Amino acid sequence: MAATTTKLKTIGSYAAIGDSFTEGVGDPGPGDSHLGWADRLAVLLADQRDEHDFRYANLAVRGRLLDQIVAEQVPRAKELAPDLVSFCAGGNDIIRPGSDPDDVAERFEAAVADLTGAVGRVMITTGFDTRGVPVLKHLRGKVATYSAHVRAIADRYDCPVLDLWSLKSVQDRRAWDADRLHLSPEGHTRVALRAAQVLGLEVPTDPDQPWPPQQPRGSVDVTRDNIQWAREHLVPWIGRRLRGESSGDHVEAKRPDLLPL
Secondary structure (H helix, E strand, O other): OOOOOOOHHHOOEEEEEOOHHHHOOOOEOOOOOEOOHHHHHHHHHHOOOOOOOOEEEEOOOOOOOHHHHHHHOHHHHHHHOOOEEEEOOOHHHHOOOOOOHHHHHHHHHHHHHHHHOOOOOEEEEOOOOOOOOOOOHHHHHHHHHHHHHHHHHHHHHOOOEEOOOOOHHHHOHHHEOOOOOOEOHHHHHHHHHHHHHHOOOOOOOOOOOOOOOOOOOOHHHHHHHHHHHHHHHHHHHHHHHHHOOOOOOOOOOOEEEEEEO
């Protein structure tokens, strides 16, 4: 079985690597910045230490493919050599037409092997269950295959697993941003709480607690929302894919050094 806990006293530094999910897109911060689950997890980890006795870096950049993360972020994470690295990558590869989850997983494993030899602990992340996500629901089988590979890799390298597939609360529409591709602030918060649980922390609330009841929505309202979403988010997303552009072009890591929180 994969390891599910880490001794808290050993986590004095943390570096997050990945794409928009780990950068925190969908969770607005001060100015034009983003917070996100990794930033929120860092705060929870820092709370276990004395003041100014915890350092955190976030190297993630939106739109990055696995090979880009391996080339740009993994070497920096190894150089920083923190006690903990969270490594979430491959999602942008999986959603590309013609991608092979077996091939992506093989390259992901090579990066995990490289990281585990240089840092204290590597926490890796499965994909979300996409059955309720427009555009991505038809990729559910590929995401499930990739997630199964991630769990097997965790077993082989003794990595804690942030299992997003089993986090049922993020299947609620309210866990997602208006673009339906990134988490909302509440969604990021729930992921941070689950990550903290994986690392052995006691958290203030259950990340899988039910959402408050909502009034049922009529088909007219749903259709209107779907049309607005397609116009504002889906069409631009498809356009970037056709032009070979990325939302992360000209974006740099928001926190490239291990700094105190």
